[in-house]
Amino acid sequence: MKNHKIIILLIIVTHFSTAWPLYAQNIKAFEADVCIYGGNCAGVIAAYTAKKMGKTVVLVEPGNHLGGMTSGGLGYTDIGNKYVVTGLARDFYRKIGQHYGKFEQWIFEPKVAEDIFNEYAKTAGFTVLMGNRLIKVNKNGNLLTEMVVENSLKPTAHTNIIIKAKEFIDCTYEGDLMARSGVSYTVGREANGQYHETINGVEVMDGHQFPDGVDPYKVPGDPKSGLLWGIANISLQAMGSGDKKVQAYNFRITLTNVPENRIAITRPENYDPQKYELLLRLKEKAPWKSINDVLIISKMPNGKTDINNKGGFSTDMIGMNWDYPEADYETRLKIREDHETYTKGFLYFLGNDPRIPANIRNEMKQWGYPKDEYTDNGNWTPQLYIREARRMIGQLVMTQQYCQGKEIANDGIAMAAYTMDSHNCDRQVVNGMVKNEGNVEVGGFGPYPVSYRAIVPKPAEVANILVPVCLSASHIAYGSIRMEPVFMVLGQSAAVAACQAIDKKIPVQLVDIKAVQKLLKNNPLADGSTPEVLVDNDDTAHVQITGDWKVAQSGGYGPTYFIDTSKTGALNSVKFRPEIVKSSNYNVYVYFPKTKNASAKTHITIFNGTNTTEKIIDQTTIQVEGQTSGEWVSLGSYYLSKNKQAYVQISNENANGTTVADAVLFVPSR
Template sequence: MDFSNLHYYVPTPRAYDPKVIKRDLIVYGATPAGITAAIQAKRMGMTVIIAEFGRHIGGMTASGLGASDSGAKEAIGGLSKDFFQELGKYYNTAEQWTFEPKAAKYVFEKWLDDHKIEVVFNQHLERVNKENLKIIEIMMEDGTAYKGDFFIDCSYEGDLMAKSGVTYFVGRESNATYKETYNGIQFGHPHHQFKKWIDPYIKPEDPSSGVLPGITDTTHETLGYHGMGDDRIQAYNFRICLTNNPDNRVPFPIPPSYAPERYTLLLRYINSGVWDTMNLHIMLPNGKTDLNNYGGFSTDNIGMNHEWPDGSYETRERIFQDHFTYNLGMLYFLANDEQVPKPIREEVREWGLARDEFEGTGHWPHQLYIREARRMIADYVMTDHNCLADMTVEDSIGLASYQMDSHHCRRVIIDGRVYNEGDVEVPISPYPISYRSLRPKAEECTNLLVPVCLSSSHIAYGSIRMEPVFMILGQSAGAAAALALQLKTTVQEVPYDMLKKELLSHGQVLQWDDSIEDDPVSRMKSTFGKI
């Protein structure tokens, strides 16, 4: 199997005669948010270009996350709703909420072509030049310069935001920071926890032998207390597109740097009588699936991503490859290692990579699932008070409707057993997201909008961070940038009444009708599971 093109980062040499590109709006990141931001701005008369770090469009939506994290479908409007209707045309249905990666790619490519929006790939941001609180240009590693009146950071990491000198946070705030309930270190939640007592040591019951791979040795680190803040983020994985169709199935190959000892903990768990690693295996059209994390030990590479948000591109490439090796190695281990019980090996071998997906990267998804990275600190910070309807905002630019959801952040030892820490799953009802959470403070930057790494606490972000919501926020950011250009003002001074009128005219849903659904627990149980 050829994985030579599967990378987060490949350095680009500086061009002999670098380009200078000028547009009204520069969008950084061809994620779903970046695409909708560019389309909305173009519809409102702006000249637009998208600079994409990698070599692919569509972010996670086009990279395996085919079991859409839609929450309440009635809360989705504008281009985000149009996306699912376009998928309906692709599959000859009214709307399509589960989809193959190549179907999402098809819709995004069609949109960009229809609107004549150019995407430039392999654009690795190097520095940002500002004058009088305005971004004047952004410079890439290859020397390309992008000059614009307005900029929208649609990257999953918030790199443009960070390099623009905007204040941000990485990790979990303490509950005390914003007087929240579900933030910080989280003990006691039963979700995706080990169901049995599993020994964490290389030699069972011998702490001096060291701990198994993937476990934090808590003899050298404090466990902390419930609700305490730290710098950890929830786990990443790949959303893996599998199939059991023999005509389209590629057997799991052995990955580079394969190390079967990474799965000793998983083997102990299986031998204890628990086999649930592949339980969150959601069917997509045409015999494919979206494999996600489930249970005590699965695709989440817990605790191995904490350097990602502020890491160099080289650091991120190392983490990317480690996650790839971990995820593919787990599937190969389960399918082939003779230590694994034969019935499980036979079950796993019924599945393989989909031959007609990701053909340029060895049939493996090209986008690592960056569930959270940096988060801006703006004039307004979304918190669990918003999610729980204890507080609402009057400047809504879209709704979030998925539960507050954090994956585990670390795997530790408590009283001699393995314990996953950090998972939270709390049902909510749809709630509005503030425009103020998309724009930096005026004293930091006046022509930048941040719809992905927006201003939010860790746990509120766990609800907001859904791809359909990112499409909503991207479109709203594109409209705000266009109005700011028309009015010759800053993003902070865009009149909300004008923005609201514009968004409603394009089909955005800004307020929730409580009569649609008054049972959030039932609604969350009806969605596709943990994301």
């Protein structure tokens, strides 16, 4: 029965494809307008967009699951600022919300995410070639004409498949199609001097670090005894210098503490407790308090987790992935298997090694693998977290200056807002002690645009490929951009640009960016539906301010938000006036960021052009989940006419704490 399931998974065209209902043994070639390589979140959204725009589409995925990390365990979404999540990316999180009975949701189970990606494929009807990996490309000058793929799991199982297309989009985490096509790229970290940055290259900082005094040697104090496992036998290089090292990979681990859905964590094959000796050394200097000392356990619906790396020694397999970006498929598989063995062994070690305090072991044993997740892969995610691999060197390189707003791209096709974030790249002996190297976490900036020129190569290299995932960015800037919601937005933008290139018969480098931006704004769901209307407090053309409001620079929806702390005195108000392009019923929401000393009485007036409705919102009762800065609160449904001026007014009338005026959203009923 197990082999029968594998055969079904290897059928080239998935059950939801409608374009070419053929099977592996009689398919030798495909031809489409757009070919997308990589079925992660960006790939699915790109394929959906191109198909909705009337193009024939083939999506090629080397594995047998859609969604990448978004359906592979990273369910506690890294966002930065929800303002940057637009179009179909926002639609995805709305669909997640619908599943859990909410407006939108940013924490979710892997199987729920995968079901939604499968539904996108089924609804659009594009062709999905599962279980196929790239082995060759053919070019005519600077045009990529075709890619050749083979069965990912059994390369000799059937004839190779040739896929011809007018436009190609590389959505893989590794940038394999880009690299094989002759596009310039880099791996590792640039020296600070290359792009005039300050936090690129070699860095030894305090985050996820060992305390001072942890001995690195097998026999403490004896260098001749050799280094403990996980420590590189190389010298620390100059701060800010470049190298080819890659920030650590890990698995975002889905466990459960629900007994009826729990499979015990057992001793894995090739288990080696010596790999975890450094954890014991670390805990001699920083004694145990709970299992949360070494794991970031983010709670998910239905008793599940998204577990991430924490501290000096955890789930990151530091320094063991440097070869991955350029490795062949067999070597990559070995690296992935090594990471899986390490991670499962780490969990087993925490719950069973007698040197771990009993209370910690008991905590760990409350968790196990969920029976209802990854059922075709031993209840373990098939997706290794490839935080960074190749990065294109395109027409423009996004750098630290763009993240911090010192330079601004005037051709933005997405926005990013997350902290410039790099996990550790190496673990070394520094002054006789164990130290991790490479962790950087620097934020404090608002949303910023990501340039279209960062997803297209130089014209002389390839004229018909777009690269929205392994895009053109320095190591440290990529650390801010590389979030799954941003990849979805970039994937949609790449698909719109590819369709324009086809229609105009032009290279992707000559696409009209303003036309792309306009289409993304006017048709964000790629289905011709009426777009929702957002009025942010920074939108001066549609916001009327009365009184003295202070401006908060971070933590809200978008770049800033307004606050009033007066409680008494003059009446201060902010009117949000939407530009209604189609008369309809609209569900109206107001955004409340996390706020200290929030008012329990926020007075809101809704005027639909004819009638006025008064609402009192208690900000103190708003529960903010996940990494989001705040939550949307429903004000109800109202009929808004294109010909009448409506507004939502937020005031400090009868306030007993801090009043916030940030953003108002008008969502047409569908």
